[in-house]
Amino acid sequence: MTALEHLARTNVLFLNWRDPAHPQAGGAEAYCFEIARRLAGSDARVTLFSARFPGSRAAEWADGVRVLRGGGTYGVYRAAALHLLRNRHTYDAVVDFQNGIPFFSPLFTPRWTADVCVIHHIHQKQFDLFFRWPMNTVGRLLEKQVSRLVYRGHSIVAVSPSTREGVRAELGFRNPVYLVPNGSPRPSSTPVARAAAPTLAVVTRMTPQKRVDLLLRALPSLRDRWPDLRVELAGDGGELPDLRALASALGLDATVTFHGHVSEERKQALLGGAWLTVVPSVAEGWGLTVIEANSMGTPALAFDVPGLRDAVREGYNGWLVPDGVPLADALDSALTELSDAGARDRAAQRCRAWSGRFSWDDSAERLAQVILEEARRVRLHRRSRRRASDLTVLTWFRSPDGDHVERTLKTLLRETDRWTRQGDTFRVLLHGCDELRAFQALRRLGVPDAAFRLAHRREELVPPPADGSGADDTGWPATPRPAARERRGPA
Structure with missing residues (x-):
């Protein structure tokens, strides 16, 4: 039985700054709603509370999710607090999305509610991009010191290892932190022809932290080397008028096309036709x-x-631009590598293979596991008194009595641990566990001999292969056995 199935008929509240219908919705909103609607699809009673925007309804249904809206850009926090106080006995779990400033849900819910905080990325250095003193200082205080106090002991979800590192190093949280990555969109079934001329496509919100201006400033020298270069920019935001003016001032009107907000189909067409997408952001979750x-x-x-x-x-x-390397030089190097049609085809195969390792179904299951683990902690009145470990151990072993080991794994492992079985061979990811504790856990499982090592961050992001095909590009060890069966925590 999956974690999603365990959440059937439970009441779950999602708190997010915006919902997907908001004009300024982005990746964080897609993450929230993709998971929320999958919980609803598993018969959980899911409510999403977000900000009201012009033309929006106060309440409506979308893909089985009840969407409630109240307040505005900042008034949503007060509106959400009032909603929690009026319905404090309604929800079994609250998933609080910290978009710079969280909703501080533990202040307004009973102690038996499973409160989980989801953090996409750390905003400590970005408050200065949007606010002046003293509001930038207030923002940093709320995100760090106040959040650390309010969410003390609660489960934290990070969308990437980088975010988890920021939660520790910048925010100073000691809570258990679980990784629940983004899923991958399902590409259109309509084939998209790759452009013959070198083409860059950027689909993003036009805001200061996205730094699209860096790309525009790199284009004049790049265009000298690639005279047929085309750049497609899609997205809306407060920086869009300034970016249009900058492009004109740099003489890029014939090179750059601004598409504004585009549909999902148009976005896929732009990305699919390009040789390369560029992400010049200062940081992302x-x-x-x-x-x-x-x-x-x-x-x-x-x-x-x-x-x-x-x-x-x-x-x-793709490629990463190190500090000190001019963006124009990095773009020239990437375009040179992609100038051969065969190279573009090989890159496309690798890209599809990598994106195919992520799915919203898996992300929803992993968040459901965290909710269940938090509910268990609350039920047992457990609060960690020591610094939580971010280590994850990967172990693999064989057992002559595989059925017995499988029954034991279902009983002893936590919801957030993950394991697969191929015949009599088992592979297990133990979250928040060093080698010594992994050895002790295997002794309790009755496993006398096993190999284990610390998992790579990539192995935490993507699930283990479930087809028994052996080692893959994620680094999971080869186990050439048929009929793999994947489990995530107790069934």
Whole structure:
């Protein structure tokens, strides 16, 4: 039985700054709703509370999710608090999305509610891009010191290893932190022809932290080397008028096309027709646009910054720009490598393989596991008194009595641990566990001999292969056995 099935008939509240219908919705909103609607599809009673925007309804249904809206850009926090106070006995679990400032749901829910905080990326250095003193200081205080106090002991979800590192190093959280990555969009069934001329496509919100201006400033020298270069920019936001003016001032009117907000179909057409997508952001929680482009067979060029260094595998599905390397030079190098049609085809195959390892179904299952683990902790009144470990141990072993081991795994493992079985061979990911504790756990399982090592961050992001085909590009060890059966925590 999956974790999603265990949440059937439970009441779950999602708190997010915006919902997918909001004009400024982006990757964080897609993450929230893709998971919320999958919980609803498993018969959980799911409510999404977000900000009201012009022309929106106060309440409606979308894909089985009840969407409630209240307040505005900042008034949504007060409106959400009032909703929680009025319905404090309604919800079994609250998933609080921290978009810079969380909703502080533990202050308004009973102690038996499973409160989980989801963090996409750390905003400590970005508050200065949007606010002046003293509001930038207030924002940093709320995200760090106040959040650390309010969510003390609660489960935290990070969308990438980079975000988890920021939760520890920048925010100072000692909570258990679980990885639940973004899924991958399902590409259109309509084939998209790759452009014959070198083409860059960027689909993003036009805001300061996305730094699209860096791309525009790199284009004049790049265009001298690639006179047929075309650049497609899609997305809306407050920076769009300034970016249009900058493009004109740089003489790029014949090179750059601004498409504004585009439909999902148009976005896939732009990404699928390009040779390369560019992500010049100062930081990301993950870099969903990288995976969206990869799903269309298009590699990405991004700065080597938090989040993007997890989404981009150097030389596999794209390239990372190190500090000190001019963006124009990095673009020229990538375009040169992609100038051969055969090279573009090989890159497309790698990109689709990488994006195919992520799915929203798996993301929803992993978040459901965290909710169940938090509910269990609350039920047992457990609160960690020591610093939580971010280590994950990968172990694999064989047992002559595989059925007995399988029954034991279902009983002893936590919801957030993951395992697969191929015949009499087992592979297990133990979250928050070093080698010594892994050895002790295997002794309790009755396993006398096993190999184990610390898992790579990539192995935490993507699920183990379930087809028994052996080692793959994620680094899971080869186990050439048929009929793999994947489990995630107790069934």
